[in-house]
Amino acid sequence: MNRKELETELQAFFDGTLEEQKLDALQEVLRRDADARACYREYLLLHHALSFRAKGEELMPLPARTEQPAPPPAVARFPRRQLLATAAVLMLAAIAGAVAWSHAKRPPLRYVASPGTDISVSHEFETAQANPKSPYLEPGSRLEIGDGTMELQFASGVRGIVRGPASFTLARKDLLQIEKGTAWFQVPEKAAGFKVSTPDLILDEGAAEFGVISDPSFLSEVHVFGGSIEVTNRHGHKYRTRVPAGRAQAAADSGEWRDIPVRRARFLTSLPGVEPESNLIVGKEYSTTQYAYANEVSDDDLLLGIAPVTSGWRLQNDADPIELTDGIHGGGFEKNPGDKVQGTWTAVGATAEYQLGAGPQGGGFDLTMVRSIADWENVGFGNQAWTMEVKPVGGDWMPLTTVSYEPLNAQPLSGGGATKVTVTGKDGRLARGIEAIKVTAGRVPGSVGHGFVWRELDVFGTPAAPSGAGHTPPP
Template sequence: MSPIQLETRIQELLDGSLSEELWPELMHELDNSEEARALYCKHARIHSLLGQNAKGIRALTTPVPTISVQEIIKKRRKKLVAYSSMAAAAMVLLTLAVMQFIFVSPTDRPLTLRASPGTDFAITHADNAQKHHELTLKPGSRLIVNQGTVELNFESGVQSILQAPADITLLTENSIQMREGSAWFNVSKQAKGFSVITNDLNIVDLGTEFGVINTPGGQEEVHVFKGKVQVSARHHRKDSQKLIADEACRVSNVGTLDSITTQPSRFLTTLPDQLPYMHWSFDGDDQLACSGTHPSAANTTTKVIDSYDGNDFQAVEGKFGKAMQATGTCAFIETDWKGIGDDSPRTMAYWIKLPKEENYGISYQTIGWGRFWGHHDLTTNQFYSYICSFDDGTSISGVSLGGHWVGGYTNIGDGEWHHIAHVFTGKHLEDGNPEIYSYVDGEPEHIQRNTNEHLIRHSNGNIPVNTNIYDKDSKPLSLLAHSWDDTRHGWPFQPSMDEIYIFAAALSAEQIQNLYRYNTYEGPQ
């Protein structure tokens, strides 16, 4: 789009004459160009000043707000009257506008946020100032949430719950760019026209409550719970359709919009007071039931695969209530939860009791998920905890990403209960290794890091972490499953396991200690 075309489209947007066909093109330009957004803000302020002049010069003594996008939408097919009178006053108003920029400090706060406990986020403003704990965004501000959940409150009347990992930029007080994340939006009547621009979609609210899922390795989705939205693909075929309540769609790689089942349970609608986690306690009548604060917990199913005689697992006394013990029939347990993908922070923790001084002669997977490529993996597409035993009857725990893995030294093959925890922070160490920490019985474990010599690093020397939960051959979270080849099956050993936690966050050493002592990362209640 040429500079003249851009300026024309902005003027048409502001005076309400921009056609619906040209709307996505302008939103794309504002999405991808800092200069375009600056030009929009400039024209919007002038336009707002002109409107204030029509209401009385007294309005010029107050801070000047940027015109809201919802007002633009309401006036889309209406043209302002009194162009001539406003044009005659334009030079005067421009002078006053310059004086106001000099003497008045703007107090615009189009978006404020609250964060749940343990949330890790950073805000960068258009002037490149970075404020890690500031709770206000202005047009051009960028919010990156590495872990946890934030509540967004727009001055226009929109409320949103945004789950990590997430990356958004506030374009105007009524539109955002969402590069990554899972978000629920509740749009008030006065904010009708609120828009979300993702990598592959333009989403315009028509008075509704809806959710958006945008994960780097997956296909983007829109779920409508109330009202309706206009959804348009941005690339290739550029399909467009209007979704109403209880409808949802997923954009394909060729730009078509495919209908899917609406899933409200995948979205949070209130700010949680805890970090998101999945939990298997093995207590109660349904020993395999999943609980937790993660949105997927309530609808996750867990079942035994390749059962031999129905007695593949049995309830035994655990560290906290009941535990689950394998009977060695080579059955395994599988959930329908995909796990935590890409390089997002995570913590895996569980109790395990191994038969004393038994030599398994091999490494066994205990808990894991992702895309498995075999013993000589050159990727980091998986994430699983393992047990490795030795000829002397000792056993150690470790965690593997595939082509990179770490192993500990503490013997856990003594017939006693031990608490195992593995933490990936989502970051890298100075030597380029993924920042992974392991703990045994609440204490930091001395670990040995290993990497397949043929694993390709990033240009900066970092080992990539690409847990693949999107491929059709990716495996969901499973327990005691052999996943290294196509002969997926269980293991012929008989460990007992209890209190499995998977956190979508990197727990601190203190929180791991709490989990070990009290079975809750928050400590004694």
């Protein structure tokens, strides 16, 4: 990218007109080219100065103009190039001072973390606000959250709550780029131009309340709770749609949009006083030998014999979601006569919902363990990525666990292997009083179609007695 092309795209970026397909390329240039970053800084300063002036505040006040007679022709003049260079230096100096003053007066973004939150902040520009102890972010600042929760308070009036693990960059005062995380936002009318982007989607908000979930192993999701927003898929056909209140959409890899249930319980709208400690214990194992866990499937767990409600699975070669919980591991391709793939073949976003019912005592089931096995002879299908939600008796869906386990990525596509994941609770229980379970397949990097062969999913538990309280999964 030459200088002229860079300046054209930077101008489009700050004007908000840069085509989405060009944004990734521009970011890559800025990451690897120091001269391009210097050019970006110049445009950023100019952008702030012009914004300032648009509000009626003059950065370089001039004295009142008075009519002066034209100078005699013999008066010496500076060469035009030198005059312009001098003016540019003076203008940049004035802009830099004004921008520093404006940032000190009104920082674009202030953040507050809940107790115990693990954060890391880096800044593109070294200003008075850009120091490790400052609670402010400026354009170009990047923040990462390990465990914990953070509140974002924008000068425009936008408020957000981000749950870790998460990472995001304040690209502009009105554009937040979220690489990973679960975030809730409240956008007032006066800040209707606020935007959020993820690797999968772009949100152009009006006044709205909404949540965004971004994870490299899963489809990005947007959940709208109030108002409505415009969203554009960054993949494939790049379809754009408006999502009204009470609806949720996932950005499919094809560029289309997929309706999903609204899940308000996934989002926090205020900082917790104390970060809840997770009750989950997650065990992970893998082997480069196929069938390593073939003898660990169960034929007496809670899901056995239940026909799930499914969507989105690959059904080629006799693969079928019903085989995910049948208690049979199976062999390699065409090893079972009449059934080429004894297991299910996932697609990103495929779902299966199992109705356990209220149980013999009417209180649903107390879950004690989840075990998942993936296995195949090649093409990276032995890894696994999925989420599980649970629904208490008479309650709403709640997230239980998210798994993204890809230890076989270093294997060549001709290599096979198996993975096993077990999830238990520290107090012996994963969730109490559950009447339904839903799983959603994620994205496995490096495999063919980002899918995997899911051999078996076993969920263990016991009937629960009716109770007026406690029918929720531990945090």
